[in-house]
Amino acid sequence: MLNSMTGFGRAEHVAPSKRYLCELQSVNHRYLEVRSRLPRRLGGIEPRIVRAVQGRFARGRFDVSLVEEFTEERPRKLRVSRALAREYLDAFKTLQQELGVSGEVTLELLSSQRDLFEFEGEEPETVEADWPDVQHVLERAMNALAMTRREEGKSLEADLLAHLDHAEVLISTIIARAPEVVRGYKSRLEGRLQLLLEGRPVDPGRLEQEVAILADRSDIAEESARLTSHLRQFRDFTGQPGPHGRRIEFLLQEMQREANTVGAKANDAKISQDVVALKSALERVREQVQNVE
Secondary structure (H helix, E strand, O other): OOOOOOOEEEEEEEOOEEEEEEEEEEEOOOOEEEEEEEOOHHHHHHHHHHHHHHHHHOOOOEEEEEEEEEEOOOOEEEOOHHHHHHHHHHHHHHHHHHOOOOOOOOHHHHHHHHHHHEEOOOOHHHHHHHHHHHHHHHHHHHHHHHHHHHHHHHHHHHHHHHHHHHHHHHHHHHHHHHHHHHHHHHHHHHHHHHHHHHOOOHHHHHHHHHHHHHHHHHHOHHHHHHHHHHHHHHHHOOOOOOOOHHHHHHHHHHHHHHHHHEEEOOHHHHHHHHHHHHHHHHHHHHHEEEEEE
Protein backbone atom coordinates (compact mmCIF):
# COMPACT_ATOMS: atom_id res chain seq x y z
CA MET A 1 0.00 0.00 0.00
CA LEU A 2 1.30 3.40 -0.97
CA ASN A 3 0.59 6.57 0.97
CA SER A 4 0.81 10.04 -0.46
CA MET A 5 2.74 12.76 1.34
CA THR A 6 -0.02 15.26 0.55
CA GLY A 7 -2.96 15.51 2.93
CA PHE A 8 -5.02 17.51 5.38
CA GLY A 9 -6.50 16.71 8.76
CA ARG A 10 -8.71 18.66 11.14
CA ALA A 11 -10.10 17.88 14.58
CA GLU A 12 -11.89 19.65 17.40
CA HIS A 13 -11.93 18.81 21.09
CA VAL A 14 -13.99 20.44 23.84
CA ALA A 15 -12.54 20.27 27.35
CA PRO A 16 -14.33 21.42 30.54
CA SER A 17 -13.32 25.07 30.11
CA LYS A 18 -11.58 25.15 26.73
CA ARG A 19 -12.03 24.30 23.09
CA TYR A 20 -9.14 23.14 20.91
CA LEU A 21 -9.00 23.17 17.13
CA CYS A 22 -6.08 21.39 15.44
CA GLU A 23 -5.29 21.40 11.72
CA LEU A 24 -2.49 19.48 10.01
CA GLN A 25 -1.34 19.88 6.44
CA SER A 26 1.42 17.87 4.79
CA VAL A 27 3.24 18.22 1.46
CA ASN A 28 6.17 16.58 -0.31
CA HIS A 29 9.55 16.58 1.37
CA ARG A 30 12.60 14.39 1.07
CA TYR A 31 12.74 13.91 4.84
CA LEU A 32 10.37 14.71 7.72
CA GLU A 33 9.96 18.30 8.89
CA VAL A 34 7.42 19.65 11.37
CA ARG A 35 6.48 23.31 11.76
CA SER A 36 3.89 24.44 14.29
CA ARG A 37 1.83 27.51 15.13
CA LEU A 38 0.73 27.43 18.76
CA PRO A 39 -0.81 29.81 21.28
CA ARG A 40 1.91 31.67 23.11
CA ARG A 41 1.23 30.04 26.45
CA LEU A 42 1.42 26.54 24.91
CA GLY A 43 4.79 27.07 23.27
CA GLY A 44 6.40 24.65 25.71
CA ILE A 45 4.60 21.63 24.25
CA GLU A 46 5.96 22.13 20.73
CA PRO A 47 8.68 19.42 21.16
CA ARG A 48 5.98 16.93 22.17
CA ILE A 49 3.93 17.77 19.09
CA VAL A 50 6.98 17.31 16.88
CA ARG A 51 7.75 13.93 18.46
CA ALA A 52 4.13 12.82 18.06
CA VAL A 53 4.13 13.61 14.32
CA GLN A 54 7.55 11.98 13.86
CA GLY A 55 6.27 8.85 15.57
CA ARG A 56 3.28 8.61 13.23
CA PHE A 57 4.66 9.52 9.80
CA ALA A 58 7.86 8.84 7.85
CA ARG A 59 8.19 11.62 5.29
CA GLY A 60 6.74 15.01 4.43
CA ARG A 61 6.67 18.61 5.56
CA PHE A 62 3.98 19.08 8.20
CA ASP A 63 2.36 22.33 9.28
CA VAL A 64 0.55 22.01 12.60
CA SER A 65 -1.87 24.72 13.71
CA LEU A 66 -3.43 24.69 17.17
CA VAL A 67 -6.09 27.15 18.34
CA GLU A 68 -7.17 27.35 21.97
CA GLU A 69 -10.37 29.08 23.04
CA PHE A 70 -11.56 29.48 26.62
CA THR A 71 -15.27 28.68 26.91
CA GLU A 72 -15.57 30.04 30.44
CA GLU A 73 -14.60 33.46 31.69
CA ARG A 74 -11.38 33.23 33.67
CA PRO A 75 -10.51 35.54 36.54
CA ARG A 76 -7.27 36.97 35.28
CA LYS A 77 -5.12 39.84 36.41
CA LEU A 78 -2.92 41.83 34.07
CA ARG A 79 0.64 42.22 35.26
CA VAL A 80 2.99 44.86 33.94
CA SER A 81 6.76 44.49 34.15
CA ARG A 82 7.68 47.97 35.33
CA ALA A 83 11.38 47.17 35.51
CA LEU A 84 11.37 46.06 31.87
CA ALA A 85 9.37 49.17 30.91
CA ARG A 86 12.06 51.40 32.45
CA GLU A 87 14.72 49.52 30.49
CA TYR A 88 12.77 50.08 27.27
CA LEU A 89 12.38 53.77 28.12
CA ASP A 90 16.09 54.20 28.78
CA ALA A 91 16.96 52.29 25.61
CA PHE A 92 14.67 54.45 23.44
CA LYS A 93 16.06 57.68 24.91
CA THR A 94 19.64 56.49 24.37
CA LEU A 95 18.85 55.69 20.72
CA GLN A 96 17.33 59.16 20.29
CA GLN A 97 20.51 60.81 21.53
CA GLU A 98 22.90 58.58 19.58
CA LEU A 99 20.99 58.68 16.29
CA GLY A 100 19.64 62.21 16.57
CA VAL A 101 16.05 61.06 16.11
CA SER A 102 13.33 63.58 16.93
CA GLY A 103 10.12 62.81 18.78
CA GLU A 104 9.07 61.60 22.18
CA VAL A 105 8.95 58.20 23.82
CA THR A 106 5.22 57.87 24.47
CA LEU A 107 3.04 55.47 26.41
CA GLU A 108 1.70 54.22 23.06
CA LEU A 109 5.20 53.20 22.01
CA LEU A 110 5.82 51.37 25.27
CA SER A 111 2.45 49.59 25.16
CA SER A 112 3.34 48.13 21.76
CA GLN A 113 6.05 46.02 23.44
CA ARG A 114 4.10 42.85 24.09
CA ASP A 115 6.54 41.31 26.55
CA LEU A 116 5.76 44.08 29.06
CA PHE A 117 2.33 42.58 29.73
CA GLU A 118 1.32 39.16 31.00
CA PHE A 119 -1.85 37.66 32.41
CA GLU A 120 -1.63 35.76 35.66
CA GLY A 121 -2.45 32.09 35.22
CA GLU A 122 -0.47 31.72 31.98
CA GLU A 123 2.73 30.50 33.57
CA PRO A 124 4.54 27.66 31.77
CA GLU A 125 3.80 25.20 34.59
CA THR A 126 0.11 25.13 33.60
CA VAL A 127 1.01 23.60 30.23
CA GLU A 128 1.57 20.14 31.71
CA ALA A 129 -2.12 19.90 32.59
CA ASP A 130 -3.11 20.94 29.05
CA TRP A 131 -1.07 18.28 27.25
CA PRO A 132 -3.63 15.41 27.53
CA ASP A 133 -6.28 17.55 25.78
CA VAL A 134 -3.81 18.77 23.17
CA GLN A 135 -2.57 15.23 22.59
CA HIS A 136 -6.14 14.02 22.12
CA VAL A 137 -7.03 16.60 19.47
CA LEU A 138 -3.65 16.15 17.80
CA GLU A 139 -4.14 12.37 17.52
CA ARG A 140 -7.56 12.85 15.95
CA ALA A 141 -6.18 15.38 13.47
CA MET A 142 -3.34 12.99 12.59
CA ASN A 143 -5.89 10.20 12.02
CA ALA A 144 -7.79 12.44 9.62
CA LEU A 145 -4.56 13.42 7.88
CA ALA A 146 -3.47 9.78 7.55
CA MET A 147 -6.83 8.95 5.96
CA THR A 148 -6.49 11.65 3.30
CA ARG A 149 -2.89 10.59 2.60
CA ARG A 150 -4.10 7.01 2.15
CA GLU A 151 -6.92 8.02 -0.20
CA GLU A 152 -4.51 10.13 -2.24
CA GLY A 153 -2.12 7.18 -2.18
CA LYS A 154 -4.73 4.92 -3.79
CA SER A 155 -5.04 7.23 -6.78
CA LEU A 156 -1.28 7.59 -6.93
CA GLU A 157 -0.82 3.82 -6.80
CA ALA A 158 -3.28 3.25 -9.65
CA ASP A 159 -1.44 5.76 -11.82
CA LEU A 160 1.95 4.24 -11.00
CA LEU A 161 0.77 0.72 -11.80
CA ALA A 162 -0.56 1.90 -15.17
CA HIS A 163 2.88 3.29 -16.04
CA LEU A 164 4.48 0.06 -14.80
CA ASP A 165 2.19 -1.98 -17.05
CA HIS A 166 3.35 0.08 -20.01
CA ALA A 167 7.00 -0.37 -18.97
CA GLU A 168 6.50 -4.12 -18.63
CA VAL A 169 5.07 -4.37 -22.15
CA LEU A 170 8.07 -2.45 -23.52
CA ILE A 171 10.54 -4.69 -21.68
CA SER A 172 8.80 -7.81 -23.04
CA THR A 173 8.95 -6.37 -26.54
CA ILE A 174 12.66 -5.62 -26.18
CA ILE A 175 13.38 -9.14 -24.87
CA ALA A 176 11.44 -10.72 -27.76
CA ARG A 177 13.21 -8.53 -30.30
CA ALA A 178 16.78 -9.28 -29.11
CA PRO A 179 17.20 -12.70 -30.89
CA GLU A 180 15.90 -11.18 -34.12
CA VAL A 181 18.71 -8.62 -34.01
CA VAL A 182 21.35 -11.37 -34.01
CA ARG A 183 19.63 -13.36 -36.76
CA GLY A 184 19.26 -10.24 -38.89
CA TYR A 185 22.91 -9.36 -38.40
CA LYS A 186 23.95 -12.88 -39.44
CA SER A 187 21.84 -12.71 -42.59
CA ARG A 188 23.17 -9.27 -43.57
CA LEU A 189 26.78 -10.28 -42.88
CA GLU A 190 26.46 -13.45 -44.92
CA GLY A 191 25.05 -11.47 -47.83
CA ARG A 192 27.91 -8.96 -47.72
CA LEU A 193 30.51 -11.71 -47.59
CA GLN A 194 29.00 -13.46 -50.60
CA LEU A 195 29.22 -10.22 -52.55
CA LEU A 196 32.82 -9.72 -51.52
CA LEU A 197 33.78 -13.33 -52.27
CA GLU A 198 32.01 -13.17 -55.69
CA GLY A 199 30.20 -16.46 -55.34
CA ARG A 200 32.87 -18.39 -53.48
CA PRO A 201 31.62 -20.26 -50.39
CA VAL A 202 31.57 -18.43 -47.08
CA ASP A 203 33.63 -19.89 -44.24
CA PRO A 204 30.89 -20.93 -41.76
CA GLY A 205 33.32 -20.93 -38.85
CA ARG A 206 34.38 -17.34 -39.49
CA LEU A 207 30.75 -16.28 -39.95
CA GLU A 208 29.68 -17.85 -36.67
CA GLN A 209 32.62 -16.23 -34.90
CA GLU A 210 31.61 -12.75 -36.07
CA VAL A 211 27.99 -13.39 -35.15
CA ALA A 212 29.04 -14.64 -31.72
CA ILE A 213 31.08 -11.48 -31.10
CA LEU A 214 28.08 -9.28 -31.92
CA ALA A 215 25.73 -11.45 -29.85
CA ASP A 216 28.04 -11.10 -26.85
CA ARG A 217 28.34 -7.34 -27.23
CA SER A 218 24.61 -6.82 -27.63
CA ASP A 219 23.48 -9.38 -25.05
CA ILE A 220 20.87 -7.73 -22.81
CA ALA A 221 19.69 -10.85 -21.00
CA GLU A 222 21.10 -9.79 -17.60
CA GLU A 223 19.79 -6.24 -17.86
CA SER A 224 16.36 -7.50 -18.95
CA ALA A 225 16.25 -9.97 -16.07
CA ARG A 226 17.11 -7.26 -13.56
CA LEU A 227 14.49 -4.91 -15.04
CA THR A 228 11.87 -7.63 -14.73
CA SER A 229 12.96 -8.36 -11.15
CA HIS A 230 12.78 -4.68 -10.18
CA LEU A 231 9.30 -4.40 -11.67
CA ARG A 232 8.20 -7.40 -9.60
CA GLN A 233 9.63 -5.85 -6.43
CA PHE A 234 7.87 -2.57 -7.19
CA ARG A 235 4.54 -4.37 -7.48
CA ASP A 236 5.21 -6.32 -4.28
CA PHE A 237 5.70 -3.04 -2.39
CA THR A 238 2.21 -1.86 -3.35
CA GLY A 239 0.74 -4.85 -1.54
CA GLN A 240 2.69 -4.45 1.69
CA PRO A 241 2.43 -1.96 4.57
CA GLY A 242 4.60 1.14 3.99
CA PRO A 243 6.37 3.43 3.91
CA HIS A 244 8.00 2.52 0.59
CA GLY A 245 8.96 5.84 -1.01
CA ARG A 246 12.73 5.68 -0.55
CA ARG A 247 12.99 2.02 -1.53
CA ILE A 248 10.95 2.66 -4.66
CA GLU A 249 13.17 5.63 -5.52
CA PHE A 250 16.20 3.33 -5.29
CA LEU A 251 14.51 0.72 -7.50
CA LEU A 252 13.74 3.37 -10.10
CA GLN A 253 17.36 4.52 -10.14
CA GLU A 254 18.43 0.94 -10.82
CA MET A 255 15.79 0.48 -13.52
CA GLN A 256 16.85 3.67 -15.26
CA ARG A 257 20.46 2.53 -15.13
CA GLU A 258 19.56 -0.85 -16.67
CA ALA A 259 17.49 0.86 -19.36
CA ASN A 260 20.46 3.07 -20.25
CA THR A 261 22.68 -0.01 -20.56
CA VAL A 262 20.17 -1.73 -22.82
CA GLY A 263 20.02 1.36 -25.00
CA ALA A 264 23.82 1.49 -25.23
CA LYS A 265 24.06 -2.19 -26.18
CA ALA A 266 21.19 -2.20 -28.65
CA ASN A 267 22.34 -2.41 -32.23
CA ASP A 268 18.81 -2.08 -33.52
CA ALA A 269 16.61 0.91 -34.34
CA LYS A 270 13.42 -0.74 -33.04
CA ILE A 271 14.97 -1.61 -29.67
CA SER A 272 16.38 1.89 -29.41
CA GLN A 273 12.89 3.32 -29.93
CA ASP A 274 11.45 1.01 -27.29
CA VAL A 275 14.21 1.98 -24.85
CA VAL A 276 13.38 5.66 -25.33
CA ALA A 277 9.72 4.88 -24.59
CA LEU A 278 10.73 2.80 -21.56
CA LYS A 279 12.87 5.59 -20.14
CA SER A 280 9.99 8.01 -20.67
CA ALA A 281 7.61 5.71 -18.76
CA LEU A 282 10.12 5.33 -15.92
CA GLU A 283 10.54 9.10 -15.75
CA ARG A 284 6.78 9.52 -15.35
CA VAL A 285 6.89 6.97 -12.53
CA ARG A 286 9.79 8.84 -10.93
CA GLU A 287 7.83 12.09 -10.97
CA GLN A 288 4.88 10.43 -9.26
CA VAL A 289 7.04 8.66 -6.69
CA GLN A 290 8.22 12.04 -5.40
CA ASN A 291 4.88 12.18 -3.57
CA VAL A 292 5.03 8.67 -2.07
CA GLU A 293 5.71 8.44 1.66
